[in-house]
Amino acid sequence: ETGVTQSPTHLIKTRGQQVTLRCSSQSGHNTVSWYQQALGQGPQFIFQYYREEENGRGNFPPRFSGLQFPNYSSELNVNALELDDSALYLCASSLSQGAYGYTFGSGTRLTVV
Amino acid sequence: QKEVEQNSGPLSVPEGAIASLNCTYSDRGSQSFFWYRQYSGKSPELIMFIYSNGDKEDGRFTAQLNKASQYVSLLIRDSQPSDSATYLCAVNSLADRGSTLGRLYFGRGTQLTVWP
Numbered sequence: 001e002t003g004v005t006q007s008p009t010h011l012i013k014t015r016g017q018q019v020t021l022r023c024s025s026q027s028g029h030n031t032v033s034w035y036q037q038a039l040g041q042g043p044q045f046i047f048q049y050y051r052e053e054e055n056g057r058g059n060f061p062p063r064f065s066g067l068q069f070p071n072y073s074s075e076l077n078v079n080a081l082e083l084d085d086s087a088l089y090l091c092a093s094s095l096s097q098g099a100y101g102y103t104f105g106s107g108t109r110l111t112v113v
Numbered sequence: 114q115k116e117v118e119q120n121s122g123p124l125s126v127p128e129g130a131i132a133s134l135n136c137t138y139s140d141r142g143s144q145s146f147f148w149y150r151q152y153s154g155k156s157p158e159l160i161m162f163i164y165s166n167g168d169k170e171d172g173r174f175t176a177q178l179n180k181a182s183q184y185v186s187l188l189i190r191d192s193q194p195s196d197s198a199t200y201l202c203a204v205n206s207l208a209d210r211g212s213t214l215g216r217l218y219f220g221r222g223t224q225l226t227v228w229p
Contacts, residue, residue: 031214033216033217035217035219040221041221041222042117042201042203042219042220042221042222043157043201043217043219044219045216045217045218048214048216050214055214056207056214056216058216088156090156090157092217101145101147101159101162102147102159102217103159104149104156104157104158104159105156106155106156107155107156
């Protein structure tokens with residue numbers, strides 16, 4: 001059984017640029033969620049994908065967008081990067097309701113300069 | 114706004130002691146509750162989940178849930194230096210914006226240090 005894998009592990013971007021982060025969900029999991037974790041804070045929900053459609057969104061602007069593919073992998077895209085977007089971005093996969101918990105990937109550390 | 118509050122810490126205990134971590138939540142409709150451990154620079158790792166009122170034990174860890182008080186706790190017995198990490202309380206509730214699926218709301222975490 002494979003876990004959740006994210007790429008890249010680290011990324012440095014310039015303010016105003018665009019970035020794409022990738023996530024492969026755990027085998028058998030059909031739901032992918034994305035979280036942003038700023039330093040010293042708990043993870044904040046960005047959005048969730050189920051059956052290739054967005055199913056729930058947190059308080060993030062439209063420049064945060066995503067995709068889920070038929071194999072349940074997912075992408076997070078952020079346009080017009082701002083300095084405050086610097087954070088650890090976590091992908092989590094689960095079965096539908098997530099009743100048994102969510103498995104997190106190792107994260108992507110994004111630094112915007 | 115659904116909130117999850119944790120005692121801010123940091124919490125420092127000697128090796129072998131019991132560490133007690135507490136969490137309250139605002140959404141009475143929440144159905145499942147999780148404790149994650151996060152080492153510095155790493156991603157959260159699930160250590161316990163609980164759905165029913167009462168205690169759930171797994172090795173040195175005991176999760177306690179009281180839905181009437183909207184309170185969940187984690188006890189770590191015989192604490193070890195390797196338990197030093199940030200512990201995140203997470204609650205699974207329906208998202209605010211018309212979602213049909215649950216999502217996790219996290220507290221800010223409690224930093225635990227176990228000293229030898």
